[in-house]
Amino acid sequence: MTMKTAKKSKYHHGDLRAELVRVGRVLLETETNPSLRAIARQAEVSHGAPMHHFPTWAHLLAACAADGFRELSAELLRVVGSQHAPEEELTKMSIAYLAFATRNPVVFRLMFNRNAITERTQEFLHESSAAYTILQQAIRNVEPTMSDDRFDTMINTVWALIHGMSVLELEDQLCRSADVKLGTEAFLRKGIRQLIA
Amino acid sequence: MTMKTAKKSKYHHGDLRAELVRVGRVLLETETNPSLRAIARQAEVSHGAPMHHFPTWAHLLAACAADGFRELSAELLRVVGSQHAPEEELTKMSIAYLAFATRNPVVFRLMFNRNAITERTQEFLHESSAAYTILQQAIRNVEPTMSDDRFDTMINTVWALIHGMSVLELEDQLCRSADVKLGTEAFLRKGIRQLIA
DNA sequence: ACTTAATCTTGTCACTGACTAGATTAAGAT
DNA sequence: ATCTTAATCTAGTCAGTGACAAGATTAAGT
Numbered sequence: 001m002t003m004k005t006a007k008k009s010k011y012h013h014g015d016l017r018a019e020l021v022r023v024g025r026v027l028l029e030t031e032t033n034p035s036l037r038a039i040a041r042q043a044e045v046s047h048g049a050p051m052h053h054f055p056t057w058a059h060l061l062a063a064c065a066a067d068g069f070r071e072l073s074a075e076l077l078r079v080v081g082s083q084h085a086p087e088e089e090l091t092k093m094s095i096a097y098l099a100f101a102t103r104n105p106v107v108f109r110l111m112f113n114r115n116a117i118t119e120r121t122q123e124f125l126h127e128s129s130a131a132y133t134i135l136q137q138a139i140r141n142v143e144p145t146m147s148d149d150r151f152d153t154m155i156n157t158v159w160a161l162i163h164g165m166s167v168l169e170l171e172d173q174l175c176r177s178a179d180v181k182l183g184t185e186a187f188l189r190k191g192i193r194q195l196i197a
Numbered sequence: 198m199t200m201k202t203a204k205k206s207k208y209h210h211g212d213l214r215a216e217l218v219r220v221g222r223v224l225l226e227t228e229t230n231p232s233l234r235a236i237a238r239q240a241e242v243s244h245g246a247p248m249h250h251f252p253t254w255a256h257l258l259a260a261c262a263a264d265g266f267r268e269l270s271a272e273l274l275r276v277v278g279s280q281h282a283p284e285e286e287l288t289k290m291s292i293a294y295l296a297f298a299t300r301n302p303v304v305f306r307l308m309f310n311r312n313a314i315t316e317r318t319q320e321f322l323h324e325s326s327a328a329y330t331i332l333q334q335a336i337r338n339v340e341p342t343m344s345d346d347r348f349d350t351m352i353n354t355v356w357a358l359i360h361g362m363s364v365l366e367l368e369d370q371l372c373r374s375a376d377v378k379l380g381t382e383a384f385l386r387k388g389i390r391q392l393i394a
Numbered sequence: 395a396c397t398t399a400a401t402c403t404t405g406t407c408a409c410t411g412a413c414t415a416g417a418t419t420a421a422g423a424t
Numbered sequence: 425a426t427c428t429t430a431a432t433c434t435a436g437t438c439a440g441t442g443a444c445a446a447g448a449t450t451a452a453g454t
Contacts, residue, residue, distance in 0.1 A: 032312075032315060033312075033315075105311075105312075106312055109310055109312055112364060112368055112370075113306055113310070113368075114302075114367065114368060115229075115230075115302075115303055115306055118229065118230075132370070136372070148374040148375070148376060148377050149374075149377055149379060151372075151374060152372050152373065152374050152377045152379060152384075153379065153383075153384055153387050153388075155372050156362065156365070156371050156372055156381075156384045157358060157362075157384055157387065157388035157391075159361065159365065159370075160357070160358050160359075160360075160361030160362040160364075160365055160384070160388065161354060161357050161358050161361055161388070162357075162361070163357075163361040163364060163365060164356065164357030164358060164359070164360040164361025164362070164364065165353065165354075165357040165361070167309060167357075167360060167361065167364065168353070168356065168357055168360060170311065171309055171310075171311060173309075173329070173356075174353050175333070175348075175349050175352050175353055176349065177345040177346075177348060177349050178345070179345060180346055180349045182346060182349060182350065184353075186350075187349075187350055187353045187354055187357070190350050190354065191350075191354035191357070191358070191392060194354075194391045194392055194394060195388060195391055195392070197391060
């Protein structure tokens with residue numbers, strides 16, 4: 001008998017790999033520096049079990065980060081699906097990007113930290129570049145016939161703005177003068193408008 | 198006899214605290230995930246010695262990050278000292294920021310990662326905000342009479358651009374189309390020009 | 395010279411990631 | 425159905441880690 005979402009069978013979890021990533025992402029955001037063993041405990045398997053799905057702790061981290069990119073891509077594609085004009089689409093994407101970072105601060109930091117992700121898995125690289133491709137297309141839509149120079153400048157400055165703004169928001173380092181009611185989204189909107197001019 | 202930079206005396210290093218930060222910053226950039234004990238070994242003291250200067254491993258990390266901010270501030274002040282027009286000063290600062298990140302990738306990531314710096318020491322907070330103040334002044338110089346709204350927008354977008362560009366450079370995620378000769382500095386220069394307009 | 399406090403060492407503890415060998419079960423062949 | 429084989433999980437072990445305790449050594453102040 002094969003149960004995909006079995007709860008009774010002790011041995012052979014069913015899909016432990018996915019479960020470890022799921023539990024891993026939860027613990028990463030809740031506990032501080034969860035260990036491989038802590039994730040195994042939470043998944044109710046022995047401390048040795050994860051090794052059959054991930055040769056190394058770094059590989060599990062990479063899988064969590066890849067899963068983060070998958071989720072981010074889905075959010076960005078939701079924006080594409082809602083059919084906005086190019087500039088508005090880009091702005092909406094940046095807001096989705098920021099929202100993802102805010103909802104998943106730890107995994108977000110993991111996704112863009114070569115020191116934390118010591119194993120750049122095929123899965124990780126694939127999901128990472130998939131997300132990037134979505135952003136690339138959104139930039140291209142702003143001005144379909146632009147030169148390579150202009151394209152590189154626009155995508156790098158815009159993405160730097162979006163990513164930097166998300167990081168600074170997470171680090172609580174954005175400047176908020178008294179009586180200024182502007183939200184982070186407003187900074188993104190204004191910055192993007194200027195950078196794509 | 199009191200030796201500040203003694204090499205012979207075994208006990209009482211002289212200034213072990215500073216030495217640990219120095220060695221720590223070197224090992225952080227060279228080894229992958231150096232341990233507290235590895236740093237102690239490199240400094241040629243016992244594994245228990247660091248605890249007399251840093252209550253916790255996290256405190257040593259925070260001290261390394263604070264030292265990074267100190268170095269960054271010095272670099273930014275060098276730019277201020279060379280007397281440029283406001284926009285050029287800002288651009289030069291961004292280039293110095295990027296250069297610091299490139300020279301100290303691991304410490305740079307540490308400095309802006311709340312997950313890695315679990316102890317936000319007084320020293321850390323002080324050095325961090327000192328560096329920020331330098332940037333604030335450079336932004337103010339661009340347009341001394343601007344409104345708070347405009348100031349917040351400008352500093353947040355410009356800093357996001359600079360920081361984001363540095364992160365993406367470190368992560369090797371900047372777009373480089375074929376035949377595009379633009380360097381990262383060019384992207385910074387163009388982006389800043391647009392954001393302060 | 396004597397006292398006191400700071401600094402360093404040594405030893406210990408629970409915990410971690412990695413590895414091994416063996417138990418359990420699922421899947422495929424006959 | 426039964427047998428075989430491979431995948432999956434457990435339990436046990438190991439060196440290395442950060443934290444802590446107790447005591448040795450030295451510097452500083454009187």
